Every structure is written in structure tokens, then in C-alpha cells.
Amino acid sequence: MNHSTLTTWLEFALDAAWQAGRITLGYFQAGVAVERKGDNTPVTQADRQAEEKLRELIGRFWPEHGMIGEEYGRSAGQSPYTWVMDPIDGTKSFISGVPLYGTLLALLENDQPLVGVAHFPALNETVYAAQGMGCFWNGRRAHVSSVHNLADAVVLCSDLNTFAPHGKAVAWQQLVAATWVQRTWGDAYGYALVATGRAEIMVDPIMSIWDCGPLKVIMEEAGGTFTDWRGQPITYGEESIATNGILLPQLLEILKNNTKPIS
Numbered sequence: 001m002n003h004s005t006l007t008t009w010l011e012f013a014l015d016a017a018w019q020a021g022r023i024t025l026g027y028f029q030a031g032v033a034v035e036r037k038g039d040n041t042p043v044t045q046a047d048r049q050a051e052e053k054l055r056e057l058i059g060r061f062w063p064e065h066g067m068i069g070e071e072y073g074r075s076a077g078q079s080p081y082t083w084v085m086d087p088i089d090g091t092k093s094f095i096s097g098v099p100l101y102g103t104l105l106a107l108l109e110n111d112q113p114l115v116g117v118a119h120f121p122a123l124n125e126t127v128y129a130a131q132g133m134g135c136f137w138n139g140r141r142a143h144v145s146s147v148h149n150l151a152d153a154v155v156l157c158s159d160l161n162t163f164a165p166h167g168k169a170v171a172w173q174q175l176v177a178a179t180w181v182q183r184t185w186g187d188a189y190g191y192a193l194v195a196t197g198r199a200e201i202m203v204d205p206i207m208s209i210w211d212c213g214p215l216k217v218i219m220e221e222a223g224g225t226f227t228d229w230r231g232q233p234i235t236y237g238e239e240s241i242a243t244n245g246i247l248l249p250q251l252l253e254i255l256k257n258n259t260k261p262i263s
Contacts, residue, residue: 003132003133006114006115006130006131006132006133007130007133009107009114009115009130010115010117010128010130010133012057012061012062013105013106013107013115013116013117013128014117014119014126014128015057016053016054016057016058016105017054017103017104017105017117017119017126018119018121018126019053019057020050020051020053020054020085020087020103020105020119021050021103021119021120021121022121023046023049023050023053024046024050024087024088024094024101024103024121025121025122026046027044027045027046028046028094028097028099028121028122029097032044032045032046032095033045034095041091041092042091042092042095043071043091044088044091044094044095046087046088046094047070047071047087047088047091048071048087049087050087050088050103051069051070051071051072051085051087052072054069054083054085054087054105055067055069055072055075055085058083062081062083064077064078064079064081065077065079065081065082065083065107066079066081066082066083067082067083067084067085068082068083068084068085068209068210068213069084069085069086069087069210070085070086070087070208070210071087080109080110081107081108081109081114082107082108083105083106083107083108084104084105084106084107084108084209084210084212084213084214084236085103085104085105085106085210085213086102086103086104086188086210086211086213087103088101088102088103089101089102089103089104089118089187089188089210089211090102090158090186090187090188090189093187099120099122099123100120100123100185100186100187100189101120101121101122101187101189102118102119102120102121102187102188102189102192103118103119103120103121104116104117104118104119104188104210104211104213104214105117105119105213105214106213106214106217108213108235111235112235113131113213113214113216113217113235114130114131114217115128115129115130115131115214115217116128116129116130116213116214116215116216116217116218117214118188118189118191118192118214118215118218120188120189120192123189124138125137125138125192126138127142127192127195127196127218128214128218129214129217129218129220129221129222130217130221131217131221132221133221134221135195135218135219135221135222135223137192137195137196142195142196142197142222143196143197143222143223144194144195144196144197144200144219144222144223144224144243144244144245145197145198145199145200145244146244146246147200147244147246147247148246148247149247149250150178150179150247150250150251150254151178151179151180152180153179153180153181153199153200153201153247154179154180154181154182154183154193154198154199154200154201155175155176155179155181155182155183155199155200155201155202155203156182156183156184156185156186156190156193156194156199156201156202156203157172157182157184157186157190157202157203157204158184158186158187158190158204159184159186160172160184162204162205162206163205165205166205166206166239167259168205168229168255168258168259170258170259171229171254171255171258171259172203173258174254174257174258175201175203175251175254175255178250178254179200179201183199185199186202186204187211188211188215190202190242191215191218191219191226191242192218194219194222194224194242194243194244195218195219195222195224195242196222197244200243200244200247201241201242201243201244201247201251202241202242202243203229203240203241204239204240204241205229205239206238206239207236207237207238207239207240208236209236211236211240212226212234212235212236212237212240213236215240215242216233216234216235216236219242223244223245224242224243224244224245225241225242225243225244225245225248226240226241226242227240227241227242227243227248228240228241229241229255229259230252230255230256231248231252241255
């Protein structure tokens with residue numbers, strides 16, 4: 001893929017994510033009504049309107065492309081390209097008035113990410129990347145940290161209550177014991193922190209395709225890794241970890257000895 005085409009797609013993705021993010025800000029800390037989906041996760045009018053904006057823009061400029069989104073599912077395209085979107089990643093933070101939520105947008109070619117944008121409207125931060133073109137944070141080149149020892153690492157997760165149901169409680173406890181700082185600066189913002197060198201490890205025992213969309217290209221272009229809990233590179237899956245790359249082997253030693261299969 002030539003850089004000119006990638007640049008065009010990346011510039012579109014940055015603008016589309018910004019426009020969708022502006023919609024979310026109109027509802028943020030404004031007492032928006034919250035509904036619960038069938039899986040008991042929250043959703044708001046902000047989620048729906050932001051995804052509608054993303055779909056409108058993609059349909060206008062790239063009508064042959066497919067789309068996958070959290071709120072409106074999959075729309076088949078007539079090309080190998082698919083846009084994956086999460087209008088509000090971190091809705092629980094959003095409805096609580098916490099600014100660590102993001103608007104995610106990625107372009108995949110046959111399940112391989114070409115462009116990824118993680119925009120955090122309430123923080124005025126954007127982390128983005130295109131294949132072979134590097135990772136950037138608000139226009140500055142971004143890179144993972146150079147921390148070499150787990151004992152010096154900052155490790156992040158989204159929700160402490162998700163480890164036990166997925167057979168990973170012991171692994172998390174061992175990881176806590178092996179690392180320096182642990183925080184729940186999670187969802188997409190946790191991955192952004194790893195990509196920009198502000199943390200070393202982000203772990204999630206459960207993920208959906210729209211959660212993962214931009215993360216592989218962002219992490220790899222920043223010099224890090226985005227894998228499953230066995231260390232296999234993934235574009236999307238039911239679980240994920242991001243690291244600065246250096247610490248992946250040490251992390252996998254902990255995970256492989258302390259992760260139980262789900263019965």
C-alpha cells in the first residue's frame with residue numbers, strides 16, 4: 001500500500017473520529033440518559049449518534065467499504081476494506097463523567113489493520129498510526145518505553161472483576177506482585193498509554209472486535225506488541241495484551257503458569 005493512499009485514509013479517519021468525538025462531548029457530564037443492553041452494559045444516545053456520524057462519513061466518501069460497529073453491527077462492503085468503529089470505548093467512564101473514554105476508528109484490509117485512530121475527546125488527545133508510517137500522539141512521534149524489568153513496570157487493566165470469570169485471576173495477582181505500579185486506567189486509553197511510553201503493559205481478559213480495531217497498528221508502529229494471552233499477534237480477539245515489546249517474554253512466563261482454561 002503506497003503512503004499517499006494511506007495518508008488519505010488516515011487523514012479521513014482523524015477527521016471522522018474528531019467529528020464523532022465532538023458529538024460525545026455534547027453529552028459528556030450533561031446528565032445523559034443511560035440504557036442497559038442485553039448484556040447489562042450501558043449505552044447512551046451519544047454512542048448511537050457518534051456511530052451514526054462515523055457511518056454517514058464513511059458511506060459518503062468510501063461507499064464500497066464495509067463497516068463494523070458496536071451499536072449497529074456489520075454492513076457488508078464491495079471491497080476488501082472494512083472500517084471498524086467504537087463510538088465510545090469506555091462508556092462506563094463516559095456515563096460517570098470520567099474523561100478516559102475514546103472514539104476508535106480503524107481501516108482493515110482482509111482483517112489486517114492499515115490505519116488506526118484512538119481519539120480521546122475530553123482529554124484532547126489522539127494517538128494514531130498507519131502501516132509503515134509510524135505512530136503519533138497529538139502530532140508528535142510516539143514510541144513505547146524502554147523499561148526492561150517487570151519490577152519497574154506500570155501495568156494497567158480495565159476492570160478487576162473480569163479476571164476471575166475468565167480463569168485469569170491468579171495471573172493478574174502474580175502480575176501485580178511482579179510489577180511496580182498497577183492502575184485501572186483502562187479501555188482504549190490504557191493501550192494509548194503503553195503506545196506513548198507512559199505505561200508498559202495493558203491486559204484485558206475479554207475484548208470485542210470494535211475494542212481492538214486500531215490497537216494492533218498503533219502498538220506495532222509505536223514499537224510494541226499487541227497479542228493474545230499466549231503471545232500470538234492478533235488484529236482482534238476475545239482477549240488481548242499490549243506491551244512495550246521488551247517485557248513480553250517476562251509477562252508470558254507469568255501468564256502461561258497462572259492462566260486456567262475456562263471450563
